[in-house]
Amino acid sequence: MPVILLTEKKNPKALVEQFQSVLNHPSTIFDAAIACLPQVEINADLDLPPTPQETISALQQLSNKKTPGSHATPAEIYENGGR
Secondary structure: OOOOOOOOOOOHHHHHHHHHHHOOOOOOOOHHHHHHOOOOOOOHHHHOOOOHHHHHHHHHHOOOOOOOOOOOOOHHHHHOOOO
């Protein structure tokens, strides 16, 4: 039976029950399954800041005069250094 959770203050017991029933499940992943996954080296280069050339290339690929994505920042802002 679905329960409407308005806020924690209004319905704390229902919130606890919802959390326990939906989010508090034991893991179904077995250690043997994890051991079968391929082991790969960590690419330390991914932690480095982008190079100036990578930044220029990314800016050149942006579409001007288009609706911005979820960040809501138009490409022209980035291309003009925020001016």
